[in-house]
Amino acid sequence: MSIRVAGLEFAYPKFSLRVEGIAFETAKVTAIVGPNGAGKTTFLKCLGAVLPIPKGALFIDGRDLAALKSRERARLVCYVPQEHDTTFNYTVSDFVLMGRAAYISPFALPSHEDAESAAEALEFVGLSGFADRAISELSSGERRLVLIARALAQQSAVLLMDEPTTFLDPKHETELFRLIRKLAVEKKKTILVTLHSLEMAVQHSDLMVFMKRGEVVAYGKSAEVFEDSLLERVYDMQMKIIDWEGRKFVLR
Amino acid sequence: MNGQNSRTKALAVFMLVLPLVLFFISLSIGTYGISPRGLFQAALSVVSPASHPEVPAAHRDILLRIRLPRVLLALAVGAALSVSGASLQALFKNPLVNEYILGISSGAAFGAALSLVFLGRAFPPQLAGFLFAAVAVGAVLLISGKAESHFISLLLTGIIVTAFFSALLSLVEFFASPYVLQALFFWLMGSLSLASWKDLYVSLPLIAAGLVVLYLLRWRLNVLSMSDEEARSLGVNVRREKILVIAATTLITAAATAIVGIIGWLGFIVPHLVRMMFGADNRRVVPLSAAMGASLMMIADDIIRGVSSFEIPIGIFTSLVGIPVFLILLKKTRKVWL
Numbered sequence: 021m022s023i024r025v026a027g028l029e030f031a032y033p034k035f036s037l038r039v040e041g042i043a044f045e046t047a048k049v050t051a052i053v054g055p056n057g058a059g060k061t062t063f064l065k066c067l068g069a070v071l072p073i074p075k076g077a078l079f080i081d082g083r084d085l086a087a088l089k090s091r092e093r094a095r096l097v098c099y100v101p102q103e104h105d106t107t108f109n110y111t112v113s114d115f116v117l118m119g120r121a122a123y124i125s126p127f128a129l130p131s132h133e134d135a136e137s138a139a140e141a142l143e144f145v146g147l148s149g150f151a152d153r154a155i156s157e158l159s160s161g162e163r164r165l166v167l168i169a170r171a172l173a174q175q176s177a178v179l180l181m182d183e184p185t186t187f188l189d190p191k192h193e194t195e196l197f198r199l200i201r202k203l204a205v206e207k208k209k210t211i212l213v214t215l216h217s218l219e220m221a222v223q224h225s226d227l228m229v230f231m232k233r234g235e236v237v238a239y240g241k242s243a244e245v246f247e248d249s250l251l252e253r254v255y256d257m258q259m260k261i262i263d264w265e266g267r268k269f270v271l272r
Numbered sequence: 273m274n275g276q277n278s279r280t281k282a283l284a285v286f287m288l289v290l291p292l293v294l295f296f297i298s299l300s301i302g303t304y305g306i307s308p309r310g311l312f313q314a315a316l317s318v319v320s321p322a323s324h325p326e327v328p329a330a331h332r333d334i335l336l337r338i339r340l341p342r343v344l345l346a347l348a349v350g351a352a353l354s355v356s357g358a359s360l361q362a363l364f365k366n367p368l369v370n371e372y373i374l375g376i377s378s379g380a381a382f383g384a385a386l387s388l389v390f391l392g393r394a395f396p397p398q399l400a401g402f403l404f405a406a407v408a409v410g411a412v413l414l415i416s417g418k419a420e421s422h423f424i425s426l427l428l429t430g431i432i433v434t435a436f437f438s439a440l441l442s443l444v445e446f447f448a449s450p451y452v453l454q455a456l457f458f459w460l461m462g463s464l465s466l467a468s469w470k471d472l473y474v475s476l477p478l479i480a481a482g483l484v485v486l487y488l489l490r491w492r493l494n495v496l497s498m499s500d501e502e503a504r505s506l507g508v509n510v511r512r513e514k515i516l517v518i519a520a521t522t523l524i525t526a527a528a529t530a531i532v533g534i535i536g537w538l539g540f541i542v543p544h545l546v547r548m549m550f551g552a553d554n555r556r557v558v559p560l561s562a563a564m565g566a567s568l569m570m571i572a573d574d575i576i577r578g579v580s581s582f583e584i585p586i587g588i589f590t591s592l593v594g595i596p597v598f599l600i601l602l603k604k605t606r607k608v609w610l
Binding site for chain 2: 104
């Protein structure tokens, strides 16, 4: 399912986001990078309509996101937050089941089918054995996977992941990107991730968006757009890209 | 794991049946001694007076006019305040929130007192109670802004609004005649002894309606207990559903407070205990809070009626027990919200 941005604006008191026309391709992984405060997360939240967006600014599969009802919107697009704050200690299965909210009337309980979708999602991320565990008992890597499982249970075509690899060790980081790739290939999800690590972004994404001060500076195929001059311009510092056995590293 | 599961299930069933058992036990407790057999016969004689001529009219009156409304009220109020607490805690993503902190109780108390003093007992105090409870909670939410994510600001606003409505209440007391004042004072401390069918006819349907709404929303409360951004992304119309939950909790709290006064802490402690025993899933927390709240309220009232010849208002009793429990839980849960 394609995403088309047709002039999106959002303003906080001391920051404003302004994105002109841009479109994201189906079943591809797009990495959004840029310095702190560039507006990556704000952009992602606008794309998920988690923040209020004006009508006519954002279309998924031709449908205006701002004109849709909450539950219709949630079936198209899902925002996966960086971390979940655990006030209440739900079990993993109860937590993943919440991904079905868009399919259940406010006054109804999840059906057997909903429970099955949740179990399937949990299996896809490899945490079937964790169903009865309490969220608070999980490591941050496992918790990240549970968040993704909940997003999967939501069955939206577009997944927006905010810094999915923060606090993860290299092994879990690699596994998470393998999972993200699997979602794009097997489930045909259109995936956007915000990332801090440029190396990870260029290695694991098909496309890259560079942001600076609330605007998109560059957008294109990762292999093509990733250049020294662009990095220097975006980050305001000297940077050098080194190729090593087909992988790119950034010296600074 | 399975053993533990079946034990938890058995405990849940026990908790759900308990209010029914306590209901009948509570009917047999009181200063005037009636044996269970005597009570049973009195109940039968209500249905067919002719077949039980030996039952004294006093027994029938005690059962019907004094004990039944009182026990029913204890049951309803216990369930109402506990479910209201559980729902508000989920909605505000904070286990320390309750109807008292949000100003609902003091708003309802002021409204009901105003109605009692100026409109008299003929006019149901529940209506003004609900109106001012809604004003109070609305004020708290508006003033504290996005307070649901800033508990301290919500708490401070709640304290201020509560203080404001307490001052208004004092003003009402100031203007009340000495005769009305005495009744008002007793009612404010939280008392079940004034239970009458007239009050129950209004409050019971309101409490039942609110409870049904919150019971139906019980799974949704899980989703609403996520951050607002998460809930929105999951497909919830956060604003609309929040208003619905707050309206239902305000309704049942006002309906309860208008006839029994302010009963603090029950709505805070019961959901906590339920979560400790049965986990956080509101599909269980809501009905089990109702059952446990109703049970605790009936037990508390039984103790009050059974132990001494004079009555301690139940509001004072629940606060004396509730505040130490609150402090213990506060210490335990500090990490979660600071």
